[in-house]
Amino acid sequence: MTSDTQDSATDRAAGLRTRWHATATAAGADRDPAPYADRLLTAWAEPQRRYHTTAHLADVLARIDVLAPHAADRAAVELAAWFHDAVYRPDRSENEERSAALAERALPELGIDAERTAETARLVRLTVTHDPAPRDTNGEVLCDADLGVLAGAPDAYAAYAAAVRAEYAFVPDEAFREGRAAVLRQLLDLPRLFRTPYGAAHWEAPARANLAAELAGLA
Structure with missing residues (x-):
């Protein structure tokens, strides 16, 4: 990895940490979200990843910014973006389910309520098919942001x-x-x-x- 690449990755991680703090706070977290940022960013930087990296996460979040007026619950959509590939092994088929289960464990620990936790996990699972139901505006935003690449x-x-x-x-x-x-x-x-x-x-x-x-x- 070159020095410029390292600097870019460091800057991206810093921006994502700031973004995570804002998202978790907006979602109702009542505990320090910083340790959860550490865990998530470590997961997104695992060595087996080439596409499903922090760069992909940042891109999805940037596209959510564009699409956010369409969402019913922007905070849930952003949380789902953070978790949707948090567990990723290219040789496994259960990545989305395990990522959703991770959200279901982590978000209550942060103090995020049961309704938003359930919606976040539902959205993560929706990325298996990228086929939201009619009028599922949260699902439409997450799926479009994920496929925007x-x-x-x-x-x-x-x-x-x-x-x-x-x-x-x-x-x-x-x-x-x-x-x-x-x-x-x-x-x-x-x-x-x-x-x-x-x-x-x-x-x-x-x-x-x-x-x-x-x-x-x-x-």
């Missing part, structure tokens, strides 16, 4: 795709191509990738173009 400029999307491949470096090339192509087709077959008005207007078309280009490159 798909709408990046071509070079940013290429970096995202490369990071995903790096997380699955243990998978042989042919098996990865087949699995990745299936994921891309599943996404392209959805009637809508984005549910918020902003996401539909600004992210749908570029995301579909990126997905189609990646799929063509796997052929």
